[in-house]
C-alpha cells in the first residue's frame with residue numbers, strides 16, 4: 674500500500690436527526706475521489722465547469738464521502754452499510770474511474786456517538802460493493818467481527834453472489850416491503866447492482882429513504898439519464914433513478930445519500946421543473 678492523500682472530508686461530527694422515536698446519525702468511514710468524466714461517461718467537460726466546478730476538488734475529482742447510517746429505536750440499533758474498512762489505496766493503484774480511496778473512521782465515529790459495535794443488532798446492506806461492506810466482514814480468519822451480535826440483511830440477489838456469505842454470520846434476504854427493523858422497510862432499487870436495495874424509515878409522520886448508490890452526486894438529479902460506469906445494469910439504473918427522484922420529491926420525504934459531499938442528509942425539491950438537492954442543516 675502506498676501513501677494516500679486523503680480526499681477532503683470532514684471527520685469529527687456525526688450529523689443526526691430525529692424522526693418520531695427514531696434517531697438517525699451519519700457515520701463517516703472515509704472517502705473516495707470519483708473521476709467525473711470516467712464515472713459519468715455521458716457527461717462532458719462543460720457539465721463540470723462553471724456552475725458545477727465547486728463539485729470538484731483541486732485535483733479535478735469529485736470528493737465523495739463513504740458513510741453509513743445508524744438508526745436507533747429504543748434499545749435497538751440498525752446500521753445501513755458499513756463503510757470501506759481500515760484500508761486505503763492511492764489513485765495510481767485504483768481503477769480509472771476513481772482516485773484516492775480510504776476508510777477506517779467508522780469505529781471512532783460510532784464511539785463518538787456513544788455506541789459500541791456490539792450494540793448493533795441489525796446490519797443492512799444496500800449492496801455488497803467494497804465501500805459498503807468494509808467493516809461488516811472480517812478481513813481474515815483471525816480478525817473478529819466488528820458487529821458480533823448483528824444479523825446481516827441484503828437482497829437475495831446480493832447474497833447470491835456468494836463471495837460474502839461464507840463468513841459465519843446470520844444472514845437474511847430482504848425484498849420490497851419487508852420490515853427489517855422497527856419502522857424500516859426494504860425497497861428494491863436495482864441497476865447499480867442487480868439486487869441493490871434502498872431502505873425506507875417511516876416515523877414521526879415523515880419518511881427517510883436511504884437510497885444507497887442510486888445517486889452518487891447531486892448533479893445526477895438534473896441528469897438522471899447519465900450512465901454511471903459502475904452500474905451493472907445501466908438501463909435499469911436509469912429507470913430506478915427516475916422512480917427514486919419522483920419518490921424523493923413527495924411531501925415529508927427526506928433522504929440519506931451515502932456519497933454526497935456537502936451533507937448526506939437532505940431533501941429533493943422541484944424548482945421550476947428542476948429537482949434540486951438541499952442538504953439538511955443538522
Ligand SMILES: [Zn+2]
Pocket residue numbers: 802804805886931932
Ligand atoms: Zn458506493
